[in-house]
Amino acid sequence: MNINTVSKTSRITIVSAVFLLSMLVLSLVINGIWRQQTTQEQTLAKQNIQNRVSEIKYAINECCGITETMNLILQENAEGTMEDFNNVAKHIMKDRKYISCLQLAPDGTVTSIYPIEGYEGDLINLFEEKHYGSLAAYSKNTGTMTLQGPFEIQHKEIGMELREPVYVRDSNGIKQFWGFAIAIIKVPDVFQISTDNLKTFGYDYTLYKTNPFDEEMHPITSSKGILEDPVVADFDAAGVSWRLAIAPEEGWVQPSYLLPYALFGLFLVLLLTLLTYMVLLLAEDRALFSNISLRDQLTGLYNVRCFEEDMATLVRTNKLHGIFYIDVNKFKHINDTYGHRAGDDVLKEVALRMKGACEFNVYRLGGDEFAILVNQDIKESAYETIAAKMTKAFNRSIVSGSNNMMVSISIGYAFYPDDGTDPQQLREIADQRMYNMKEAYHAEME
Incomplete structure (x- = not known):
């Protein structure tokens, strides 16, 4: 169990186990x-x-x-x-x-x-x-x-x-x-x-x-x-x-003889239990703060810092198989037309729909830019399926207050080893494909 991801229930279980185990050890020592x-x-x-x-x-x-x-x-x-x-x-x-x-x-x-x-x-x-x-x-x-x-x-x-x-x-x-x-x-x-x-x-x-x-x-x-x-x-x-x-007359060992050992041992048991509780509580707080620092506060998605850390981990463990870059089309127009509150509502709904359409972690890199890291060896058709599901997820309008907005996204992806063996190369290809799709969208709209 990762000490940084201890839940409240697990914390209580661990503290109880430490207390019971310590009491068992104390009883064995006293015996x-x-x-x-x-x-x-x-x-x-x-x-x-x-x-x-x-x-x-x-x-x-x-x-x-x-x-x-x-x-x-x-x-x-x-x-x-x-x-x-x-x-x-x-x-x-x-x-x-x-x-x-x-x-x-x-x-x-x-x-x-x-x-x-x-x-x-x-x-x-x-x-x-x-x-x-x-x-x-x-x-x-x-x-x-x-x-x-x-x-x-x-x-x-x-x-x-x-x-x-x-x-x-x-x-x-x-x-x-x-x-x-x-x-x-x-x-x-x-x-x-x-x-x-x-x-x-x-x-x-x-x-x-x-x-x-x-x-x-x-x-x-x-x-x-x-x-x-x-x-x-x-x-x-x-x-x-x-x-x-x-x-x-009073038995081989008088209770008064064992009492100091028992009291001192009980003090150590309680101290160890308290220290265990404090360590787990601090670990939970640290995990909470760490999670906050790795989460985008608006959408709840993982942020760019988490994206870079996870990508480095996948590269180091040879588990980076592909990458998606996603961008919301004409997001600036939404902000300018409907206001920033509507823009925030759009970003939150975009995040929610992308998470529902994809089994992999979704990251918000900033503004209206998102990314997905693929840590499984899947076929090219699976990449196309993911892109299609995410595009289809925006066939429905997004409502913000009295505003009813149709939103679309541009997607680009690259996968190993067909598109490249270097992580930076995969990023560049995925980004370029996303940019090309975005350009095509703008050209079509004009």
């Missing part, structure tokens, strides 16, 4: 910034989550150390007993507020609990219990520590049960199953250091674990519901699998 920032934030989160996993594993290992301590105490006693269990348990639980209670289960039957309040229902035979029987048997037979939960404990708190099988040597030095050392651990209290650090860094979290004989991950503590696109770390501790998932 790229969002992705880049998300990647950076997730990289930091991956570093953070590894530190939190270490803290969680340390807390779990510390819990395991509690049952191991109870195990060692029982093994040190010849008969696998623990005198003054309550004091021992109280001492172990000191400064460990995440421990809800400690239990001993000789031969699998829970007989000692500290503190007992709220756990009276736990005085059971673990092997006979519906939910714990198979797990207790598995722990006894394999010597494996088990961690079960989460489940509700007293005061509607959530807890996990860490159960370690205890083996003591009999009088013959042979290890025999003694029972279980059990610790009921509060959740999320046991992980308070990790959860506090996550809150400090602005992360929501969910901690999952499996249960023995169950590979499904169960949430045991969470700061909110479903996390959006979280960073995840899997690890093993206390004989089960764990998963920690974290995500920023």
Whole structure:
């Protein structure tokens, strides 16, 4: 599309297209910034989550150390007993507020609990219990520590049960199953250091674990519901699998971070759209002024300047095939007899009729002189047909006010290559033929 000939509709279309395309580019840029920032934030989160996993594993290992301590105490006693269990348990639980209670289960039957309040229902035979029987048997037979939960404990708190099988040597030095050392651990209290650090860094979290004989991950503590696109770390501790998932409380990228980029980008989009509109508007104005400078103001035909430019272009591109010169007969007589207004009306009607009789561009060279440039390779008969149609177009009179005037024209043409190969030669021949026809007309009229 020529920028100098942009219509109003095209201008609106182009400006709209520039705006939409710019907005698309802006959205892609903002999306790229969002992705880049998300990647950076997730990289930091991956570093953070590894530190939190270490803290969680340390807390779990510390819990395991509690049952191991109870195990060692029982093994040190010849008969696998623990005198003054309550004091021992109280001492172990000191400064460990995440421990809800400690239990001993000789031969699998829970007989000692500290503190007992709220756990009276736990005085059971673990092997006979519906939910714990198979797990207790598995722990006894394999010597494996088990961690079960989460489940509700007293005061509607959530807890996990860490159960370690205890083996003591009999009088013959042979290890025999003694029972279980059990610790009921509060959740999320046991992980308070990790959860506090996550809150400090602005992360929501969910901690999952499996249960023995169950590979499904169960949430045991969470700061909110479903996390959006979280960073995840899997690890093993206390004989089960764990998963920690974290995500920023306000999302990976806050809207306030993208806002300056979006506003600046929108400013550039609007600026580019405005500049495009101004360029097209200026181009349209320039085209309008250019068109005015190439048009004859009276008839609306192309003027002599346009004639010379178009002819030079046709010559340069080897598309000049012919030329017509036309002159209005006795135009001076019309002006002198009927006045210049009538003369102007005649010129306008002459221009209109010539345009209707010819498919090529018609030019007004000045006064009553006109020209036609032929940019197609047509036969000589076509030139004669054009001349005949134009002559016939003036069989009707021209009316100007109360004046009814018969007007005729003289036409001369020349075409390539029969009349010449040089553009100037064609012009001279066409002009001479037009002059000859005009002379013949005057002679006839006399």
